[in-house]
Amino acid sequence: MNLPIILMIAPGNTPFMRPRVIVNCAMSPDGKIAGTERRQLRISSPEDMERVRELRSQCQAILVGAGTILADDPHLTVKGLPRDAQALRVVLDPRGKVPETALVLDGRASTLMVTTEDCARTYPGAEVARLGRGAIDLGALLNLLERRGVSSLLVEGGGETIYSFFRWGLVDVYSVFVGDFVIGGREAPTPVDGEGFRTGEHVPLRLVSVERLGGGVHLTYEVRRDG
Template sequence: MHVVVNAATSADGKLSSRRREQVVISGEDDFARVDRLRADSDAVMVGVGTVLADDPHLVLDDEAYRTDRRENNRPENPARVVADSRARTPLDARILDDEARTYLLVSEAAPRDRLDDLRAHGATIVVAGEDRVDLPAAFDTLEAESVDRLMVEGGGELIFSLFEATLVDELSVYVGSKIIGGRDAPTLADGEGFVETFPELALESVERVDDGVLLRYSVS
């Protein structure tokens, strides 16, 4: 599976404010780029924190992309994937509608009755790991479900975990012309942080987009 992490940060590296509410960082050109990335992917992934904070829909905005996918015998929207160790995804979350298939990656610690409720609301449950989601094992299951290209949209805890598990192949970061600040504001890669060895990135391109800059990296 090829994993592409895509994120937008402020100039000081924040994904949103300390309130963890959605902050608009990029503009129309970058929104279109993200929609194109989604259209090229088999699935789009977020962490449960993003679901709880933003209630994202994770479907394509441009009808032309949906049409193109249908004409190529693909679902009109990529599948949606949520890393949700304890099955905290709300039953009325927008990702549980019938616009696309939704996989919830959970651990064995997730309550059984909660999983039954989520299944009844259309979720496909993937159990991997005892207390937290075992991402490599869960990704093996997704790959068996024909997810060959996965786009990850955040948040910082999930992105750190993916780098920690050496599962990331590409990183695209839009850096906007905005300062958010705050020691408690989420960053691109939160989690415990690296202290001895660090993921190595190779800068592939730099492009001005909207009023910011898009950085593309490959991950070695």
């Protein structure tokens, strides 16, 4: 996917480049991505699964948080593609909780485990980047990925990870499939969890496309930079 690399201004007015960031997820019509037990739940239609496969094959890197690995244990690969054509798998693991048996460490594609300078954890068969103290420095991560030739990063979850990218103004495209069944639950996770935004701090979006896929609908938004 030949997408533009974004110029950012770091603290101290130092410019740096970063990949275009696409957040992709699926939710129920009532805004949930799983039930209260937080187990993996397929919301996407077969048509949307094919869309996601195509999107993954076009991006140079796919990112999830440790919570997604612990809950779903995904491969983060595209079936049928050879190893050298797979996207770089990026996992945020600030506390070193991802087990060595996780499928993301299976060698089917290159994997970059990202943790903090406070965590000495190593991972078999994966590179490790230690960025930030206490919390992962997402700006430093995007700068690192850009220097590795990544021009498009696909962020797939979970809700805390997606919130962090929105919070730091690092999302360019928000892509969401809305399924055809209600999940409910006061404690059920949503696409964007975290602390949430206060009134007046919300992230403005611009709807750019609507597409019916099976029993659901796919919505694509761009993040507005004009306030």
